[in-house]
Amino acid sequence: AQKITQTQPGMFVQEKEAVTLDCTYDTSDPSYGLFWYKQPSSGEMIFLIYQGSYDQQNATEGRYSLNFQKARKSANLVISASQLGDSAMYFCAMREGAAGGSYIPTFGRGTSLIVHP
Amino acid sequence: DTAVSQTPKYLVTQMGNDKSIKCEQNLGHDTMYWYKQDSKKFLKIMFSYNNKELIINETVPNRFSPKSPDKAHLNLHINSLELGDSAVYFCASSRNGPYGYTFGSGTRLTVV
Numbered sequence: 001a002q003k004i005t006q007t008q009p010g011m012f013v014q015e016k017e018a019v020t021l022d023c024t025y026d027t028s029d030p031s032y033g034l035f036w037y038k039q040p041s042s043g044e045m046i047f048l049i050y051q052g053s054y055d056q057q058n059a060t061e062g063r064y065s066l067n068f069q070k071a072r073k074s075a076n077l078v079i080s081a082s083q084l085g086d087s088a089m090y091f092c093a094m095r096e097g098a099a100g101g102s103y104i105p106t107f108g109r110g111t112s113l114i115v116h117p
Numbered sequence: 118d119t120a121v122s123q124t125p126k127y128l129v130t131q132m133g134n135d136k137s138i139k140c141e142q143n144l145g146h147d148t149m150y151w152y153k154q155d156s157k158k159f160l161k162i163m164f165s166y167n168n169k170e171l172i173i174n175e176t177v178p179n180r181f182s183p184k185s186p187d188k189a190h191l192n193l194h195i196n197s198l199e200l201g202d203s204a205v206y207f208c209a210s211s212r213n214g215p216y217g218y219t220f221g222s223g224t225r226l227t228v229v
Contacts (some may be wrong), residue, residue, distance in 0.1 A: 031215055033217065034215055044220065
């Protein structure tokens with residue numbers, strides 16, 4: 001079974017509007033971290049935002065916020081006031097605990113976001 | 118100062134050759150990784166080292182051999198390169214715990 005599911009292969013949004021990128025995850029470990037990364041066409045992987053499984057509040061970083069719904073196992077990324085430079089591939093990722101304490105990383109398949117002027 | 122640097126950025130080589138990709142991090146992180154990103158952008162973990170000890174070794178052909186001389190370096194050596202090895206290879210590092218990773222800029226390997 002996939003540990004991280006991103007159901008939207010592609011999304012379009014108008015400049016200055018908000019957009020939500022979906023991510024659901026699967027783990028039985030009580031300690032885990034959820035992340036979003038941005039990969040523009042230039043290829044580098046840019047860290048956007050982090051949510052710990054024990055965090056009580058949703059994480060925010062500037063125009064990025066993570067809508068963390070633990071019971072539903074979802075960690076959607078919300079980008080407010082989209083800009084043309086937000087056009088990129090977005091990856092949801094998770095690190096979970098395992099026997100021995102090694103945190104095993106898993107990435108979703110990504111969502112391609114295109115921002116229209 | 119570059120946090121995670123990997124070299125070379127581009128590598129074009131012929132089938133059957135042996136090549137290495139180097140990675141260094143100056144963040145003081147304990148864990149380093151190699152990921153392979155295929156043409157469909159899927160990121161797959163290949164190896165992970167924690168303080169020079171191999172902790173993750175996914176199903177990867179044994180032509181791929183990681184080497185970690187110290188916790189700041191994790192190199193990837195590939196023997197007998199095949200066409201299917203063409204991909205972008207990312208090095209990353211992180212501190213222990215359920216925390217995020219810092220990625221290098223990637224190495225685009227093309228086998229012809």
